[in-house]
Amino acid sequence: MKDEILCNFWRCYLQKSKQAYCKRPAGETVKALSVCESSTDVDSDPERPSLLHLLSLSESEGALQTDCSFASSVSKVSENTSVCSGSVDGSLYLVKNQKEKLRMTMPMTLSFCYMALLWVREPITLSELLRFVVEGHIPYLNVFEHFPENMRLCGLDLKIFCVESWPVYEEVFNKMHELAAFLDLPRFPDITESCFLHPDMLCMKYLMEANLPDELHNWTCRVVKKTGIGEVDFLTLMPGNKSTRKVKYDVLAAAVIIVVLKLLFLLDDHYEWLLSGIAEERNKNNTEEMVVNLQNQFGKLSGSVQRAEKPNPSSFQLSWSEENTDGSCFHGHSLKGILQEKHGLLTAMNPDYWLCTVKLCNEKLCGHLAHYREVEFPQSYHFVLGLFSFLLRIQPSYIHDEVCMIEHKLFNKKLSKKMKYNRVLRK
Template sequence: MSRDLGALLDLPVFPPITKTCYYHPNVLCMKYLMEANLPDELHYWTCKVAKKTRLDQVTVLTYDPAKRKKRIIPYDIQAVAIIVVALKLVFALDDDLEWQLAKLAQKKNQGENDITIFDFQKWHMTMRPCMDEARVKLEEEQARFSWNSERIRSYTRKAKSRIVKRKRMEANLQNQFCKLAAAAPDAGNQGPSSFLFNWEEQNTGKICFHGHSLKGITQRGNKLHYILRKKYWLNTLKKCTNKFCKHWKLYNKSQFPSSYRFVISLFAVVLGVKPSAIHYEVGLVEEKLLRAIPKKKPVKRLRKKI
């Protein structure tokens, strides 16, 4: 609908999204890696996925209303999808490889090392209560939301003046009770923040994984096609060609590994969207990634002459 409206109004091309722009996937991936308490070294993999899929190009990111076939990109969801694909490339998220790598990281971290290797199991145990706590807070905020309209709906002037006077009396009484209770009624709201979680060094109750290393985990898999051939699994085996199909809304959790479901749920809480939206975007990134990987030509075998 918005694409047709933009074409009808003959809107100009939107400002180009370059590498220094906030909506560029490399910038957004770094932001959400910090938000999800993941290692900084994963940014190398997200940049590599964005480059392979050509999702970091200005022509792909910039929206042109004249091109009706071009869809409006959900930049935040796309950046999160790139992170999920990078995690699948490194850890597979198949409920097997990530736990094996976690055991190896625990053994290496027990020795005397200058660096701390990223432990997926410890990260999972740290983020699980944080995600549940954030989800409860969001639900409480939604429950506190006032559904009463501030506009006074009345048909006569007498009724309107009566309602205004009643609201003023209620506000004055509430302020008086707050003063008697020694409470500050207008303490002021905290400044807006784009981060849901807080990983400051002063907060000793939570482990910060930003400086942890991936050394020993990504040594064998420096090439994308290696892991894709060995351990990588796809979200969907066959893409639906029907335009009216809503298969992406049917996100059946039981069909996917628990690690993948946890990562999708975590980013869904961070973005405030449904997990099916992130799952659908992950499928689109995977489709572009498979197209970018060159296929091996079949080896021709010569028949022996009898």
């Protein structure tokens, strides 16, 4: 909360929800307001400072406005209220009111953090932020145990700050977008090609994370450019704009890699057998057996070496040493075995591609662009989907949605021709 951007977001939230930084009739009791009430009432207040002004306030300037804050309501509490009963409005936060979608919760605190990180374009994705929570680098479960003595909680406040489950990606992501719209935030700083959250940059990170050859990055960049998902207007958050799609930057990058793997390897459970046969012929002169190579790789994944102390937070979960000569690192490996030169360009030897879905669903009505059922797809595709699902700690269906979206952008012209052709046949 000491960060200037995050702190000013927090002040805006308190003001918008009329919990602080607003004028209140002297005898009015503390109450929770719905999103609709707060958005109309606060906007009509002529003495309310603008959001952009709040974002530019320093810590000292912001502190001067607290005379009309939540503390003024606390002083109105009757004298017979016990100090150990908790905060004045603690009971209101425990009431399940459907209108109060943006009341403060522990997952909401992470939405605030992610919103601030996105505003300053820090090189941290939402999946990484949540992983730092699970790994204990960010206090979350029983967070009140980390509070100083003068902030000791009691009564109903303990239930507010006591959670029994880890945060869910979708909940934190959706709440962040609701929060940004509720605060009337302007367009976020542009996500350009030099930004860490750009798919070209994130694809490079996840290719290293998944121990895939460097040459795949040329193909991911081609897919990003061809589909237009690297454009600034597509990537930059515009709060409250319902016409633009909410971008999950880490999920989008993983989906791009999967589409490239389908372009090159098909992932249909059959083409890989053909490629493995070709590889076997080429590796006949190699003295090491495949079994030893696999043992080396799974030995790394199993983490047999126990660390003496808790590791520092890292952007990478898996480490593949390029200096290692045992063949377990594929970063420097070539794709020449599955590529062919055609008109001066390297193209895939495999000319086929299968779509995950021919027609996308209405995401607003259905909740998903497509439906993912493991039994309906090849195991090779499911394996790759599961790998990135494990790395990002999200459901495979969310990555599958992004894969389907990219495929339809990539093959849009061919799909349009096919649909027109089918209509003619029906007639």
